[in-house]
Amino acid sequence: MKKGTKKLVTGLFTAGLAFGLVACSGNETSNSEENRSEKSDELSGEVTLWTASLAGEPFDTYFDNIEKKFEELHPDLDVIIEDIPQNEMEKKVLTSLTGDDVPDVVNLNPHYMSNIAAQGGLLDLTELLNEETKKSFVEGAYVAGFYDEKLYALPWYLTTTVSWYNGDHFEQAGITETPADFKGVYETAKAVTEATGKPSFYQVINDGNTIIEKMATLANGGPIVKDGKAVFANNKAILEYFTLTQKMYQEGLMPQENAEGSFSGGQELYMAGNVSFLESGVTFLGPIESGAPDIYAASKAGQPLSGADAPMNVAVMNFAVPSKSQNPDAAVALTEFVLNAENQLEFAKTAGTVLPSTLESLEDDYFQNPGDSQKALGMLEASKSLERSKVLLKATKNSALLRESAKNAFVRNLQGKVTPEEALKELEAEWNESFEKTDEKVTF
């Protein structure tokens, strides 16, 4: 689909769903309130939970156990757990909210969560949870469930950034450790490219989110947006990042394909041995293990390619309760149950590549000694970087535009169409214009 057509279709889709949601919202609130007022001591009826892209083993067995254990606690309750492909989760939840077949608990990422919450599709959990539950989570992950100062979701599993590198390529170049700042990234990339004759560094861009996160990391605790005004154009570290990535791209230290910048593109290049190091989550290695066993065996994990104390972003997967849930009490209880320390620890062990969001489960010995597989070593690095991780970006009304303009600015800079200074100035101006329109005085 062409970009314009895609935008039109997406616009029409959102407009259609928004209309549907507004039309249904009158019943929505009263339904939920009515349902909550009928609260009884014992939970009964049906409660449906949707997970995102967790079909098949080992997850089927894990969720069968969850189902069984929760039903034992509440014999009159029937728990149904279904899996939905992650990319369609938002569409599926929004569509279901226009009818009566609404799930009771849904697994969302913060982008989907804030969009659905903005349209009145999620239950405000602020008053429905006790303080003990709220305090059981890692602070940085917990705040990701807020939208407009209300708590709409609780954190489940987390992914933090680590660096992955091809140990054989590094050895060829005589490099023993990953760089800790962007100057170091440039020097390492140069040495590895000289040794292998191929581009060596890949910057994941995705829809622009990783670039904004990187900018926030480089700002090292200072804001990149202050009271709804972008304030990064004169930041030396960010300017250096834009300057060096442009230089690396021009010198062939980064592959031409980096202008597309997708996560899967990076995986393919790494799998084919055509790049040697990058920053990503632990799950990055999944397809490498099956698609390129030799590269997998040579892969090593390190800390993110930033200063040792620089704040890192944590990617959170949440659980939220749709506002039209027919069984909100059971939904909240099931959410708390799935997210308790014991079940989260079990899930993290089952998945093998993610971290739990409860403080208690993170203290388990498993995260200090996860094993010696490549993924386990990645987990170890991830749990170390979790200490300085938090959600760096705030959910804003214009977040899609912020991501898109960051991507465009980064790519134009990469390709040398603008100077790094111009790219940052233009990006700052675009963001400021957007914040003026939405009138949001956010700081992040």
Place this chain on the structure above:
Amino acid sequence: MKSKILGKRISVYVLMVLITVITVGPFLVTLFMALKSPGEGIYEGILPQDPTMVNFIDSFEKANFGTYFLNTVIVTVMAVPLNLLFCSLAAYPLARMDFRGRGLALALIISTMMVPFQLYMAPLFQIAGELGLRNTHLGLVILQVSTAFGIFLMRQAYLRVPKELEESAYLDGANKFQVWYKIALPIVKPTIITLAIYTFTFTWGDYLWPLLNTTKSGMYTLSIGLAQLSQNFDGSNMKLISAASILTTIPTLLIFIWLQKYFVSGQTDGAVKG
């Protein structure tokens, strides 16, 4: 002169081989990838060094292919005859009968083709729920039981049927239904086959509507299984996805090969007369 003809022939064959490589190439690469053993990298040469069927077996199990395959077969078997029946019935009056509002009816039907599915999927979801079609095979095919495209295609085909044939049937005492069934329908057989193939391929690969209209994974179809595989939590296993894609494509391929002689002749029907 002879060498000129030979040169021309060679260049035509080179072009044909090139086009074949471009069209069949990706399919073969997918097949070879699916045949690679777990220890072999997907970028280590095109041909599998130690061909194995293990990815086909794994993908069959992991993507719950048995159930999804059965669901897909059921919905396709329902959708194809229903769409053929309703489209060929609806198109005939639009091509052959004079009644007030015929042009408007045709314009309204065709205009529905211009509305993106994303715009009406929410109300459709509501209606399907109210009609009790959620999580049912009939609910999954509801979009295919009568399509605007099918009606238009069939109408164009009916316009090509010589009026004289129908008139002589009327003179022999046939009624309208008999003329449609015994005269017009056999003549437009290639178009019917074309529509059958279109409906088959569309229903077989339909993804968004089956996903939206099901809240039980036991009702999922193959395309949803494929999406689950490719959006797997632990990243996509390209060998498994390739094997699953091949398994999903085989029935469509077989149907196409079986019906292709009709398909080719019927494909140009819509363009002949407007």
